[in-house]
Amino acid sequence: MNPKELIVKCYAKQEEGEWVAVCLDFCLATQGSSLDEVKRKLEEQIAFYVDEALQDQEYGNQLLARRAPITQWFEYYFIRLTNMIYPNTSVVFDEMLPLRLA
Template sequence: MSQKPNLVSCYFERDGDQWLGFCLDFTLVTQARSLEEAHRKLDSQIRDYVSDALVGQDRAYANQLLNRRAPLKYWAKFYWTMFQQVLRHRKSKRRRAVKEHMSIPATCA
């Protein structure tokens, strides 16, 4: 199975004393006390999710699981935050949007 790099869209938002991390491509969410911890937890969750979809007992549904997108309102927040980051040339203390590379087999992407 060949691998192709994909960009995974993630959005982080501060909610009180917690950071929420959203993976918009797979509709995954995590929370932590710091942005860095939320980022690590979401990265781990994404890798586990993709691995389970590809080699776990749900592999028959891999195509559906790897193409499960978040609702439009979260994508709007993601792109608005990306737009603000580009305009301001700095990151907000309350929100972050990132695109990260992840290899997913081409047959499932």
């Protein structure tokens, strides 16, 4: 891994005809009509969130340490496990963001 990159754990699933994507490492979520759309929207949301956190001298470290609830982590690992057995309508993925180091 390049030390100038940040890798965060994410998953996406279909719920009632919509796709929902979740970033576990920052407790962020988005929804849309397709997998590509939610992945793009989540990537943009993560980039904005990290950029804002890096600029916030007082609360930046707390923002970067914010994690999703344990139930969402269980769901991530359940999806990961079931996808190894048979593919379904949920996916796990990592987002890699370049960090701008000052």
